[in-house]
Amino acid sequence: MAATGDEKVPGGKSGGRGESREERGMHMEESGFVVQEMGPGVTMYVWPTRQFKTVSTRVVLHHPLGEDATETALVPQVLLRGSARYPTTQALARRREELFGTELGADVSKLGRDHLVWVGVGGISPRFVGAGSRLLRDQLELLAEVLFHPREVGSGRFDEEYTRQEKNVLRQKIERLINEKRRYGMFRLYQEMCQGDPFAIHRLGRLDRIESITAEGLFQHYREILAESPVSIFVVGPVDPQEVQTAIQNLFPWSKEGRQSLFAAGPYTPKPNGKPRTVREEQEVNQALLYLGYRTGITFADERYPALSLYSGILGAFPHSKLFIQVREKASLAYFAFSQLEPTMGLMVTSCGIDPANYERALDLMRAQVEAMARGEFSDEEMAAARASLRTGLRSIYDSPDALVDRTLLGVVNRRLRPPEEMIAALDRVTKDDIVEVAQQVELDTIYFLTRREGGQA
Known part of the structure; x- marks a missing residue:
C-alpha cells in the first residue's frame, strides 16, 4: 500500500531541510x-x-x-x-x-x-x-x-x-x-x-x-x-x-516553452444514423469470432462509471457472468464469451468464439443478455458475485508497480485518478436501479464477424 504522509522513506520525509512537501x-x-x-x-x-x-x-x-x-x-x-x-x-x-x-x-x-x-x-x-x-x-x-x-x-x-x-x-x-x-x-x-x-x-x-x-x-x-x-x-x-x-x-532537460496541455478526453461520437452496422470478414480460420460493439456514453471519469463496471461484471466480465453461463455453458454455442469496457472512449464490447454455423443463434443469445440487463433481469446474487470479483481485481493492483502505474495513467488521461480504494467504495454504493439506468443507455453500434471463407474446411 502507499506510504502515508507521516511514513518515513529512505532519505527522510522532510528532504533534509525541514520543509513540508x-x-x-x-x-x-x-x-x-x-x-x-x-x-x-x-x-x-x-x-x-x-x-x-x-x-x-x-x-x-x-x-x-x-x-x-x-x-x-x-x-x-x-x-x-x-x-x-x-x-x-x-x-x-x-x-x-x-x-x-x-x-x-x-x-x-x-x-x-x-x-x-x-x-x-x-x-x-x-x-x-x-x-x-x-x-x-x-x-x-x-x-x-x-x-x-x-x-x-x-x-x-x-x-x-x-x-x-x-x-x-x-x-x-x-x-x-x-x-x-x-x-x-x-x-x-x-x-x-x-x-x-x-x-x-x-x-x-x-x-x-x-x-x-x-x-x-x-x-x-x-x-x-x-x-x-x-x-x-x-x-x-x-x-x-x-x-x-x-x-x-x-x-531531465525538459523544454520550458511550447509543451501542450493534456488533450481533451471524451466519448466516441455516434454515427448520425444511429443504425447498427454489420461487417463480415472472411479468412482462413477454424473458429469464427463474433464481436458486438456498444456505445455507453460513460467514460472513466463519469459518476456512473462504477455502475457501468458492475453492469459489465454481471453481463460478461467473469466466468460467473451471463454471457459465459448462457452462451457457453448452457447453450454450448461458444468456446469463450465475455464483455469488456473501453473506459476512455465510453465503449463496450461483447465477444465470443463460435462455429460459423452458430452465428445467428449466438448473436441472438448475446443480444438477449444485453436486453435482459436493460429490463433489470439479474439477481442480487449476480450483483454480489460481480462486485466481489471487481473488488479482488482492484485490490490486486497494489501488488504490481506496473499495475499501479497503468491504473494511474488511465486516471491521468481521463482527468480523474480514481484509485482502487475509491472505486471499491463507489462500487459498494451502486444500486440495482443504477445498473438498470446505465443498461438502458447502452446502444449497439457495430457487429463484426470474422469467419472462414465460403467452402473452407473446419
Whole structure:
C-alpha cells in the first residue's frame, strides 16, 4: 500500500531541510501518489512504499493519435538501439549489468486518443544492495540518456542502419497482427466502429507508411514529440520523493516553452444514423469470432462509471457472468464469451468464439443478455458475485508497480485518478436501479464477424 504522509522513506520525509512537501510544491493525492509539477506540461507521480524491493520509473509522453502513428511507434524502438554515451545495444546491456541488472524498456501504447510513448527503467532499490543513493540516480541517468541523448549520426539524423532494421521489425509486427485473431478482431471492430476517429488507428500505425520513413525525418518527429508532448513521470518503490525530484530536475532537460496541455478526453461520437452496422470478414480460420460493439456514453471519469463496471461484471466480465453461463455453458454455442469496457472512449464490447454455423443463434443469445440487463433481469446474487470479483481485481493492483502505474495513467488521461480504494467504495454504493439506468443507455453500434471463407474446411 502507499506510504502515508507521516511514513518515513529512505532519505527522510522532510528532504533534509525541514520543509513540508507542500512547501516544495508537492502534494499527496488520495491515490497515494505524491504529485509534483516539474514544469509546464510535466507532472511527476511518486509512490513511496516499502512494499517493493525495486524502484520502477516510467516516463510517458502523451502524443495525439494521428496519421503519424507509424513514425511514433518506431521512435522508442530506435531509442533502445543506442545513445550518445552507449552507442550500441551491447554497450547499453553492459551499463545495465553494472547497475545490478537494471531493466530498460520503451514502447508505445494507446489510451483513447492518446498515443503514449514511454521509456522506463526498473531495478533493485539501493537500500538492498548497499549502493547508497547513487544507484537510483544512475538508474535515472540511464533513462535520461536514452530519452534525451539518442545516437545521432551527423546533425539531426538517427543511425541509418538502426532505423532500417527497426523499420523491418515494425513491418513484421504489423504483418503478424492478422495471425493473432482475437486481438485482430478487436482492432477491426474498433476500426469499423470508430471510422474517422483517431481511436480507430492502431498503436503500431500502418504498413504502407513504413517505407517512406527516413532516419532524418524520424529524428525530427522524435524531437517534436519530446518538445511538445505533455509528460507524466511515474516512480514506484522505496524512495524519498524529494530525492527523486532533485535527480529528475538535474538529469531531465525538459523544454520550458511550447509543451501542450493534456488533450481533451471524451466519448466516441455516434454515427448520425444511429443504425447498427454489420461487417463480415472472411479468412482462413477454424473458429469464427463474433464481436458486438456498444456505445455507453460513460467514460472513466463519469459518476456512473462504477455502475457501468458492475453492469459489465454481471453481463460478461467473469466466468460467473451471463454471457459465459448462457452462451457457453448452457447453450454450448461458444468456446469463450465475455464483455469488456473501453473506459476512455465510453465503449463496450461483447465477444465470443463460435462455429460459423452458430452465428445467428449466438448473436441472438448475446443480444438477449444485453436486453435482459436493460429490463433489470439479474439477481442480487449476480450483483454480489460481480462486485466481489471487481473488488479482488482492484485490490490486486497494489501488488504490481506496473499495475499501479497503468491504473494511474488511465486516471491521468481521463482527468480523474480514481484509485482502487475509491472505486471499491463507489462500487459498494451502486444500486440495482443504477445498473438498470446505465443498461438502458447502452446502444449497439457495430457487429463484426470474422469467419472462414465460403467452402473452407473446419
